[in-house]
Amino acid sequence: MTSPIIITGVGKRIGYALAKHLLAQGHSVIGTYRSHYPSIDKLRVLGATIIQCDFYDNVQVQGLIDQLSQYPKIRAIIHNASDWLADSSQTYTASEVIQRMMQVHVSVPYQLNLALASQLQAGAEEEIGASDIIHITDYVAEKGSAKHIAYAGSKAALHNLTLSFAAKFAPEVKVNSIAPAMILFNQGDDEAYQQKTLAKALLPKEAGNEEIIDLVEYLLNSRYVTGRSHHVDGGRHLR
Known part of the structure; x- marks a missing residue:
């Protein structure tokens, strides 16, 4: 069996699309999810190993680490799991x-990367740059966001992890980040909202999951690209 690719947050959107694509390419895929969606059952049918884990629960996170540590070799980890809370949340205090x-975007990727370092290095099969860590960040990681400071700050920290782990895990493991903007609208987003959002980019179009999938494929196949943030935002970071 090929060394697995781990993808966090496979329940919907890009995580689900990535998992489905990589399975179709013949990869062994391990996916994590927090909340159940019908897509989880579909991935199981396609052959994925699926693990439920609430990243806000440290006991569950440690359980996930223990399970993944049983694999002798790992081809890649794609840190896709994400959450969004407004700074003005009515449910949580600013501290919360x-x-x-920081827990979901920084602490869990940090713990997983460190815990699975030897498995990633083994997965490279002594070839330079043959294993990967990919962090899905956000274009606001470098641009900042006056409206979503906690979210942007945590994604900026994840971007910094990219730089630090790239230096730490070389030469066997490449570490990169992908920084998308709005690539896929939600059901219910009205036409006015969509047009307003698209106008913020230099390339005003809905990119779709394929842009991310193609970039992931490129990074997995590359043997000489590491420590970089790759913007998939239609030039929105330049506005």
């Missing part, structure tokens, strides 16, 4: 908002 954003 920043703690939760």
